Amino acid sequence: MSLPSSEPAADTGRLRVVAAGADDVGERLDRFLASRLPELSRARIQALMRQGAVRSGGRTLEDPSAKVNAGEIVLELPEPTPAEPKGEDIPLVVVYEDDDLIVVDKPAGLVVHPAAGHADGTLVNALIAHCGASLSGVGGVARPGIVHRLDKDTSGLLVVAKNDAAHRSLSAQFADHGRTGPLVRAYLAFVWGAPDRPRGTVDAPLARSVKNREKIAVTASGREAITHWETLERFDSAHASLLECRLETGRTHQIRVHLAHIGHPLIGDEVYGASHRTKASRLGEGAAGALAALGRQALHAAELGFAHPRTAETLLFESPLPPEMDDLLTAFRANP
Template structure:
């Protein structure tokens, strides 16, 4: 496969040799930046890693310095097959909303951890995706693994998009980093909260950081990272409300902490809403039973939109609340 400086090559299979033609007009560019711009399936970090591995050649010379300037001529990049992922594939049922060669959108059930970590070495979404996608994972960063670009808490249900290629991972990561400020990224969540906000909609603009009192919790902190949540009340019940939250940033536990911060923690949230346990005793029997059966925070990722990394078209996916949360909503409606 070859490409002039004005052409964009098609995505190559792992194990292929990519050839890029550089002209005299490219001599002012850094080599890693030049190659990453002309090989969309490779991130700049991936190009640098390949250079360190001796996989980039020109005129019989191995090019190992990412900061070197471009010389005119053909540059060959050997793309090795991805190594096996450390997590193993496991046959875990998945609700697949959409899938193609670049990405997969799933409706994550509550209780499923996204990524292996301490205490969750397996049985995660990553394990499930490795088994489900199989050979269609071309590799992210040279490893045959799904590219996680955002996460949902273990006990939060709803929509997630996962990259299957380096190029898709690169595009989606950039969109999530931009938080939809200049692109079509949309994330909306349904949440059941205690009480009724004093106005129909609002914005919580409160920076978040690890709590100094409990490192497992997140807290509002003046020295934290920017965090902005837009919320709107959809339905008001006797002692609770159904709200929609749209994220302008994507911090850990953002909705849970922000809603607790304004005095309306999520139903079922034992971490940030424990002080409202007595309110559960005021629920009607059917609603109290539904909340007990929920056994988690009442939060569902209901809408996800983004620009498809290959076609550039905006895609939008929607998910209705799962049965446990739908039952609680119905019980609160009476």
């Protein structure tokens, strides 16, 4: 008697037991296991097979391309290896947290991921310490799954996965850019000047600059990049405006480069705002002081929405302007 092909995987601790029936015979093994174990990516299953973690009928199955035979297939998940880098006790503003994900309100000045020049003191270090045992492992490592990033000097909302299944779901949503799902990313941006119309779209491909590899530039050969903007408030005496920017794609430095491209660079952005210092010198005393206290580009990730990876419920979060940007807003409104 053959086992039913629709039999789900049984979860017994770190073991996953999958029943293969007559209808499954001949299917590629890694593809079959991925269909029955949605919390694991196919690449992760292939890696586990090569490590000897899959057995059936007393045999170890190490070839991902092997064909399925009827019977029980057992996959044993190893304990997640310790994360690198190590956890650090860094304060976090947690907006939402459950077993699958965590949403934080990142302060300006905090790097998201360790890299050259920032080996520690990052958001990842903070999350490893904060989440602890709730990190069941992304790719077999007890680490947070980063699906999008904010620049070091950009503040605001950021979602991070705690496990493989959440990481796969959130990554797919961000890759889809909200075209078929509820993904929303909105930013508040103070810019120099006033756009000549109330709203618009910047559709300009981006790639790393050939002149300066540390910068991003608009180029015909770059990747698609689309930013929708709307003017929320104008500060004519300060020659500045407050815009809301909604991302249809999520490229490195996208908002910063796009706003500079249309002639309204971010206030405080000394990388893409070539005339920033000259314009800042023309501000009144109060606005000039608020801008000096800001000390960074005036960009804040104010709204973030997505479908929960487990329940499919639409989650939407909002973050008010941080105090230093709120002070800039007050100063611009009062600028003589």
